[in-house]
Amino acid sequence: GAGVSQTPSNKVTEKGKYVELRCDPISGHTALYWYRQSLGQGPEFLIYFQGTGAADDSGLPNDRFFAVRPEGSVSTLKIQRTERGDSAVYLCASSLRQGTAFFGQGTRLTVV
Amino acid sequence: LAKTTQPISMDSYEGQEVNITCSHNNIATNDYITWYQQFPSQGPRFIIQGYKTKVTNEVASLFIPADRKSSTLSLPRVSLSDTAVYYCLVGDNDFNKFYFGSGTKLNVKP
Numbered sequence: 001g002a003g004v005s006q007t008p009s010n011k012v013t014e015k016g017k018y019v020e021l022r023c024d025p026i027s028g029h030t031a032l033y034w035y036r037q038s039l040g041q042g043p044e045f046l047i048y049f050q051g052t053g054a055a056d057d058s059g060l061p062n063d064r065f066f067a068v069r070p071e072g073s074v075s076t077l078k079i080q081r082t083e084r085g086d087s088a089v090y091l092c093a094s095s096l097r098q099g100t101a102f103f104g105q106g107t108r109l110t111v112v
Numbered sequence: 113l114a115k116t117t118q119p120i121s122m123d124s125y126e127g128q129e130v131n132i133t134c135s136h137n138n139i140a141t142n143d144y145i146t147w148y149q150q151f152p153s154q155g156p157r158f159i160i161q162g163y164k165t166k167v168t169n170e171v172a173s174l175f176i177p178a179d180r181k182s183s184t185l186s187l188p189r190v191s192l193s194d195t196a197v198y199y200c201l202v203g204d205n206d207f208n209k210f211y212f213g214s215g216t217k218l219n220v221k222p
Binding site: 004040041042043045093100103104106 | 155
């Protein structure tokens, strides 16, 4: 596609439920990143993929968060047993060259 | 991981040149300096990247002194549509090492 696509754009879920957030990167981009952004704050790094493997998952807050990229393209961020504190905008980005990452519009997750 | 310090906010008027300075005292030899722009309800958008001296593109200029401990993003003749948050990032060849911080909220007034 022309840009990074994230679905859904908005997700409301009940506390304790499981959610999946999807990211379609720009075709051909080998690197993919997930960030989380709370209101008034800058994006916070979660995880980085190079190809199919997670090269750095040091930003994942706890073991309720998991992400996959099985074929080196689409990625899914999975959150188990959601908590109200997980409410934020989840941003996905992809890149071909260092530093010049292209971000999607984000998925706004609201846990009620 | 080099952290950055930017002003929290800046005000400007249409047509003026805006300079946003970022401090990165602990920048490493392999680190690049990258600036992103973010509008409400959108993901950050790459503006410009540099390593040293000056870089210019169709959107902005980036000035980096010899010691590389700071950098200045220059936006020529801003318009209302330049109202956004601007982030200065410093990181090595792996983009995942970049730290966004809170950014500078630029408010352009008519």
